Amino acid sequence: MPRKCLVLILLLFCFAALAQQTFVSLAYAGHDEAKAAYAGDGSVLAEQVLINFWPDFKGTFREYKVLAESGDAKAQWYLGQLYENGEGVQINYSEALKWYRKSADQGNYHGQLKLGLMYHNGRGVPQNYEEAANWFRKVAAQGEFIGQFMLGQIYFFGRGVPQDYSEAFRWYRKSAGQGFADAQCALGAMYCMGWGVLKNYEEAAIWFRKAADQGLAKAQFRLGDMYANGLGVLKNYTEAINWFRKAADQGDMDAQRALASYTSSRQTSLTREIPLEKRGGVYELPVRINGVLTLNFILDTGASEVSIPADVALTLLRTGTITQSDFLPGKFYELADGSIAKNSRLIIRELDLGVIKINQVPASIGSTNSTLLLGQSFLSRLDSWSLDNKRHVLVVGSDIISPK
Numbered sequence: 042m043p044r045k046c047l048v049l050i051l052l053l054f055c056f057a058a059l060a061q062q063t064f065v066s067l068a069y070a071g072h073d074e075a076k077a078a079y080a081g082d083g084s085v086l087a088e089q090v091l092i093n094f095w096p097d098f099k100g101t102f103r104e105y106k107v108l109a110e111s112g113d114a115k116a117q118w119y120l121g122q123l124y125e126n127g128e129g130v131q132i133n134y135s136e137a138l139k140w141y142r143k144s145a146d147q148g149n150y151h152g153q154l155k156l157g158l159m160y161h162n163g164r165g166v167p168q169n170y171e172e173a174a175n176w177f178r179k180v181a182a183q184g185e186f187i188g189q190f191m192l193g194q195i196y197f198f199g200r201g202v203p204q205d206y207s208e209a210f211r212w213y214r215k216s217a218g219q220g221f222a223d224a225q226c227a228l229g230a231m232y233c234m235g236w237g238v239l240k241n242y243e244e245a246a247i248w249f250r251k252a253a254d255q256g257l258a259k260a261q262f263r264l265g266d267m268y269a270n271g272l273g274v275l276k277n278y279t280e281a282i283n284w285f286r287k288a289a290d291q292g293d294m295d296a297q298r299a300l301a302s303y304t305s306s307r308q309t310s311l312t313r314e315i316p317l318e319k320r321g322g323v324y325e326l327p328v329r330i331n332g333v334l335t336l337n338f339i340l341d342t343g344a345s346e347v348s349i350p351a352d353v354a355l356t357l358l359r360t361g362t363i364t365q366s367d368f369l370p371g372k373f374y375e376l377a378d379g380s381i382a383k384n385s386r387l388i389i390r391e392l393d394l395g396v397i398k399i400n401q402v403p404a405s406i407g408s409t410n411s412t413l414l415l416g417q418s419f420l421s422r423l424d425s426w427s428l429d430n431k432r433h434v435l436v437v438g439s440d441i442i443s444p445k
Contacts, residue, residue: 118151344417369386384406
């Protein structure tokens with residue numbers, strides 16, 4: 042064999058390994074609007090090879106044609122791509138189809154995948170979803186993640202097969218498990234909508250995040266939407282806007298619309314104001330405890346914890362809104378007069394300030410004549426807060442920090 046051909050064959054094998062990992066994003070089909078958009082253009086892009094890996098396209102075409110005609114399956118697949126993309130030769134879908142089929146008939150999964158896509162998209166052959174499904178199934182059976190994802194798409198839309206969300210979920214999961222971002226995003230949508238699996242927002246958020254971390258714009262938008270609505274994650278507008286912006290920067294129109302909406306309509310609502318009443322040099326505000334008792338607390342930024350008198354704790358016990366399981370180990374505190382005292386402690390299930398509620402707040406229990414204090418165990422749960430002394434208001438952020 043001539044040395045030049047031997048070098049080309051070696052390069053071909055190296056390039057095939059590289060090309061297996063080189064893809065553009067496939068159309069995402071998760072929610073109803075995405076289904077409609079996907080069905081509208083019918084285009085699915087997969088395995089776009091970096092043709093400029095070869096600087097001399099015409100020379101590459103001639104040399105690959107020789108290899109392909111000698112029966113090399115990988116060269117046949119690559120030659121099909123040259124015909125399909127018009128590299129080194131005029132675009133000719135019929136010729137591309139012919140060479141993909143030759144490669145596919147030898148069991149080459151690249152050729153099988155491309156042949157399935159040609160049938161799926163009606164390129165060089167009348168559109169035939171049943172034939173596309175047959176070829177995607179062959180690729181998926183070899184464990185190739187694009188083939189698994191495409192087979193999931195076939196079942197999800199019912200193209201060439203009866204629509205079956207359970208089968209779609211199964212193939213999406215196989216592909217997602219191999220780290221393919223489009224499949225991870227689709228799997229997140231299945232969990233989010235309860236298609237083929239029990240609805241589970243926490244799982245949906247996990248899979249959206251996996252895809253979003255890989256830079257998939259559609260997944261970044263979906264993850265932002267989960268944060269905006271508190272689905273599977275704690276509601277967090279800052280995180281929502283962060284993910285919307287990442288997706289919007291990549292041109293995702295849904296994210297761009299969401300970002301515009303949130304940055305305008307949420308500009309004022311990202312902070313809330315709580316009126317304060319100044320008495321004797323301190324600020325007081327009404328707080329509803331565990332949904333049963335509303336009392337005036339002193340806002341004490343120097344207190345390490347919320348503090349309630351013993352008789353208030355007894356009232357909460359009598360109403361059944363706290364139980365023995367809510368009590369915490371006692372703790373030593375330095376009082377305002379400098380003395381040290383050990384107080385009992387408990388978890389207050391909810392403190393409601395009207396515009397904001399915070400759950401699971403640690404509090405100390407003072408004597409019956411002690412003062413109700415709103416201290417740092419409450420304030421530290423706010424993502425931001427400040428005092429406006431001129432207007433006598435407490436300005437708080439909308440996001441709540443989870444208890445540690």
